Amino acid sequence: MxxxxxxxxxxxxxxxxxxxxxxxxxxxxxxxxxxxxxxxxxxxxxxxxxxxxxxxxxxxxxxxxxxxxxxxxxxxxxxxxxxxxxxxAPEVPRYPGISDKAFVHNSAKIAQGVSIYPFVYIAERAEVAEGTILFPGVYIGKEVSIGSNTVIYPNVTILERTRIGSEVIIHAGTVIGSDGFGFVQHEGESIKIPQLGYVEIED
Known part of the structure; x- marks a missing residue:
């Protein structure tokens, strides 16, 4: 330039x-x-x-x-x-459309202008808004919602029901929405406490 x-x-x-x-x-x-x-x-x-x-x-x-x-x-x-x-600054590279090597569940909602690289996995009822870029190896869990013009770099894992806003940048290897460490002891046994909430990252 x-x-x-x-x-x-x-x-x-x-x-x-x-x-x-x-x-x-x-x-x-x-x-x-x-x-x-x-x-x-x-x-x-x-x-x-x-x-x-x-x-x-x-x-x-x-x-x-x-x-x-x-x-x-x-x-x-x-x-x-x-x-x-x-x-x-160099522009973020975009894959032209949705790669045929990506998996997108038929119940997922993908808006116009989304860039999905090979080996992305998008699970049931997930939603991805316009202009967002998903790099190779990204995992999007069930009912995850991602806003517009967000960039998610390689090998990011976003687990069930997580909500990501617009114009967010998530760097490579990040895990969002994983379980907390919650157990209760009962008669010498560790009982897992289910994690019922979800993670939300705003715009």
Whole structure:
């Protein structure tokens, strides 16, 4: 991706001090930035890095004197960095539709635009809303509900009756909805206490 410094300033609603035609190809720390990168300066702790950085521009809460390049002054430099980083972050890859190597129970409800990779298992009466991505090895239990535009990475297990909201990210290998450790002792025997509730993760 490549973007002009003027466009960056407009996106961040910041005040640009410098040439708006400068082209930005990435975002990086002061220490690791190249001549085509924009960087950020939030704290005086990193003042010594300003003179040595190769970044062509900075995001700053106020203009700094020890940097010769362009600067974009914003109200909240950390928030501005987060917004800009999202532009350069790679998009989450999507499988085109539902893989024929996935198992989807015929009672499950799958909305339009859901991406289901191979080897996903979706059990009875589960519901998956539009735009959600399920990576390989995901297990969706009975009556699980998943909101829209959620991303569930490989080998996640979501057990029965769990409710997942919209725009949630669940990272690889996570288990949600498993039993708690509940037993009662009776005459030398451990009696399991059934887990009757469910897990809910909101939007």
């Amino acid at each position: 490549e973007i002009s410094l003027g466009e960056v300033a407009e996106i961040l609603r910041g005040k640009l001090h410098g040439d708006p035609r400068i082209r930005i190809k990435g975002i990086n720390s002061l220490e690791h930035a190249s001549e085509s990168d924009i960087s950020f300066f939030f704290s005086q702790r990193y003042k010594d890095l300003l003179k040595a950085t190769r970044a062509c521009a900075l995001i700053v809460p106020e203009q700094v004197q020890d940097f010769a390049g362009a600067q974009i002054v914003v109200d909240n430099a950390e928030l501005a960095y987060a917004k800009l980083a999202s532009l350069f």
